[in-house]
Amino acid sequence: MFEKFNQLSFVIGVFFITVAIILIAGYFLSSALHFDINLYTGLGMMVFGLVMVNIKE
């Protein structure tokens, strides 16, 4: 698992998944973040992050 952090695409993927979790979780858990644009951006970043994580360099 930690070996994968040597791959840049994996690191970028994990970063965007983390940001996506903040936005999506925030949308459902906090009224301050309950905006559609947060949800859609979070979902977009989640998809991008998952693709990057699964790319084999």
Place this chain on the structure above:
Amino acid sequence: MLYFKGINPTIAMHLHLADYLVIFVYFLFVIAVGFIIKKRIKSSNDFLNSNRSIPLWITSLAFISANLGAQEVLGMVASGAKYGIMTVHFYWVGAIFAMVFLGVFMMPFYYGSKARSVPEYLSMRFDEKTRALNAITFAVMTVFSSGISLYALAKLLEVILHWNFDLCIWLAAGIVMVYTFLGGLTSAVYNEVLQFFLIVLGLSPLVIVALHDAGGWSSIQANLQPELTHAWKYMDKAENNPLGVNFMSLIFGLGFVMSFGYWCTDFLVVQRAMIAKNMSEAQRTPIIAAIPKMFMPLIVVLPGIIAIALMQSALQSKGYAIPLDDNGGINYTMTLPSLIAHYYPTGLLGVGITALIASFMSGMAGNVTAFNSVFTYDIYQSYFVKNKSDQHYLTVGKLITLFGILFSIGTAYVAASFNNINDFLQLVFSFVNGPLFATFLLGMFWKRTTGHGAFWGLMIGTLAAAATHGLTIAEGKGGWIAPMYEISSGMGQAFIVAAFSWIANFFSTIIVSLFTKPKPDEALRGLVYSLTEKVYAKETKWYLRAGPLALILLIITIALNIIFF
């Protein structure tokens, strides 16, 4: 120079926990990249040149990301608001053609010569004095640019978030220092790719919602003066368009002299192609990079056009306005921050702010890593301490990284104290950069060009740039020798200064070369086009070859210019 004074206080943003969390996660990841790369650093070549082992997709994205600093992101959005769609000329005229030329014609010499830097190529092709001139001016320019980028970041965060200026300076510089010191060029390049995706994905939602709010492109066209929505139609005369230049000045000044001078000779960007795994990938790096570059106006020009459209009477109900400056005029520099403040709620606001921070840090790290390579190889190793162990140069490279960052911090404070010094430095830099491409063009394609010719051509070209600026005046600037000729815009003046400096360099290099002794042919093999064996691409698939890719890119670029004519 980005202008921050006199901001309308309504732009001030207030971050919440989620926003800070996004910024913190970003800082955590960029530092983590430094630690991950650290274990790969065994030699000075690893630290300063990435051991020429970086995959194509990374070198390509790093190539444009090194240019995706504050000037690009904030500056181009500001230009989009001020000049409209004509700002795309900085991409479709002022970048793509030069990037393609670099990949197809120049990379074989940069990469094939095994030079570790652009100044080192100049020493192989010409002589030591030409290298020293280029290395010293480049090192000074990069470290000052890094400092100015740092100042701009701290000032922006102070204005829009009310963060402490000193804290912003030391925090941003400290983070860049950690990851560049640990992982050198590889770490900077990896983070540039992360920053590229962050800028694109972080600002894309802004473009979508703002465009939707403005009623789409057709509504923007309907509400703006036609000069702001046509790229070429009003370029026949300088006074007919907001750029204040005609198509001839634009094509020669920007499209040839300035564009080729930057993209084909500036080590900051060329370095990203020089660290590719092999010649084929080195050639394709700027060509692949040209693809996202071609569409970058969607992220950095379109928001500016949308912003100015939203301020027109028919769309004033949307409640958006670009802040004003001290004189009551529109402060275009604040276009992007004000759009972010208007459209991004908590959460995404953190993403937008992080994207801005990333653009500044990307620009700073790019400058610092190019500076340490040139200083270590082309100044320290060449003129001060030769023939030491590789470990010695690795240590020096790391120390120079620290020095570069500290010097940048010092420059940032100088910039904060003497605002005019930034304009002065950028003016001097333009004098030095303007004539550069003539030296490389002649050096690579005319074997008769001599070291004396190159050196004196550069000197005369730089003096010609200064003289042209001193004899012309535009928007109150220049004319310090005698204001003999008035130009309608500062942009037009910059193009004319660059054009004159290039012509002066080109002809003076030829004249001096004809009167001085050239290097023998044997010493120029691999460095000059006519004396270098043509290496044909080994790739069997056409889409992996530089030539066909370049051709497709040029066709698309021309098509885009026609579509938005």
